[in-house]
Amino acid sequence: MPLDGVDKGQVAQETDEMRKIREENIAKAPPAEFFKLRAELLAQGRSNQIVADTGNMWANLKVYASGGENGLHNHTDQDHFHLVLKGKACFYGPRGEERICGPYEGVMLPSGSYYRFEAVSDEPLILLRVGAKTPPTAEHRRYNVYGEPLISDSKENGQVEVIPRQGEFWGADE
Numbered sequence: 001m002p003l004d005g006v007d008k009g010q011v012a013q014e015t016d017e018m019r020k021i022r023e024e025n026i027a028k029a030p031p032a033e034f035f036k037l038r039a040e041l042l043a044q045g046r047s048n049q050i051v052a053d054t055g056n057m058w059a060n061l062k063v064y065a066s067g068g069e070n071g072l073h074n075h076t077d078q079d080h081f082h083l084v085l086k087g088k089a090c091f092y093g094p095r096g097e098e099r100i101c102g103p104y105e106g107v108m109l110p111s112g113s114y115y116r117f118e119a120v121s122d123e124p125l126i127l128l129r130v131g132a133k134t135p136p137t138a139e140h141r142r143y144n145v146y147g148e149p150l151i152s153d154s155k156e157n158g159q160v161e162v163i164p165r166q167g168e169f170w171g172a173d174e
Contacts, residue, residue, distance in 0.1 A: 030054075037085070038171035039063045041124050045162035048152075057132045063170070064125040068118030070158035072145045074111075076138040080131035081108045082117065086170060087125035091117045094145065112137055114145060126170055
């Protein structure tokens with residue numbers, strides 16, 4: 001489609017120089033990144049699928065058959081949120097915070113904020129997790145409450161063998 005059909009912000013009295021600037025700015029801009037939310041459901045375990053990533057901001061689709069991220073932990077280099085798309089999750093904080101979130105509810109977690117969560121419904125838990133870089137505040141990206149690094153896919157963080165529900169999916173069509 002020609003530029004004038006796409007750009008509804010064109011100035012009516014656009015000069016040749018203005019058009020040249022507009023075309024150059026568009027040519028050097030990064031393209032949009034389109035994505036679909038689609039994930040295989042699980043009989044056991046959890047999955048984490050990156051659906052979009054600019055380097056400064058990213059979106060992951062997370063699926064939990066049961067359980068969750070079982071140890072209180074924080075992230076020292078990002079703000080992020082979890083949005084429940086299906087099922088229910090109970091989010092816990094270090095000061096006794098406890099909140100059950102259902103579809104279209106979630107939690108915003110500033111860098112350094114401790115939390116954990118678990119799936120609390122019979123149906124699978126599906127979360128959209130969006131993160132954005134912040135200046136790092138520690139050597140490692142993720143810590144438990146004892147100040148020790150915590151690996152995301154470790155047994156200490158509730159990782160178990162992933163068993164998919166063959167052919168069962170949630171989300172957009174292929």
